[in-house]
Amino acid sequence: xxxxxxxxxxxxxxxxxxxxxxxxxxxxxIHPEIYAFSIVGLAVLMDLIWxxxxxxxxxxxxxxxxxxxxxxxxxIYGCALFMIFSIxxxxxxxxxxxxxxxxxxxxxxxxxxxSALMLIxxxxxxxLRLFRL
Numbered sequence: 001x002x003x004x005x006x007x008x009x010x011x012x013x014x015x016x017x018x019x020x021x022x023x024x025x026x027x028x029x030i031h032p033e034i035y036a037f038s039i040v041g042l043a044v045l046m047d048l049i050w051x052x053x054x055x056x057x058x059x060x061x062x063x064x065x066x067x068x069x070x071x072x073x074x075x076i077y078g079c080a081l082f083m084i085f086s087i088x089x090x091x092x093x094x095x096x097x098x099x100x101x102x103x104x105x106x107x108x109x110x111x112x113x114x115s116a117l118m119l120i121x122x123x124x125x126x127x128l129r130l131f132r133l
Contacts (some may be wrong), residue, residue, distance in 0.1 A: 036103035043110035
């Protein structure tokens, strides 16, 4: 028992120990729906990449603006999805249907944004034109 307390004291003696403990706690909390959260994160990352490609094609330098917008998106999506997940986890423990629906809507919004950026890069692509109708 003394050894465990000694290890805990050494973990929480630095800020990195606190940060790592909080990240581990957060990971274990959202782990049942990590796939849905990962899809939203991947969609935001793809939107960032396509935004940089469009900016490069147009000769603009917007990397800092893109980083700010991506941080805003991650913050907004993260807070909303985390609250939906928390409420749903408090109500029941197994299905997480509202979380999956909310993540699907968020990923769909990002897909719509990505398709607009893809049309700027390649405006004559028939699939994207039909998709955007």
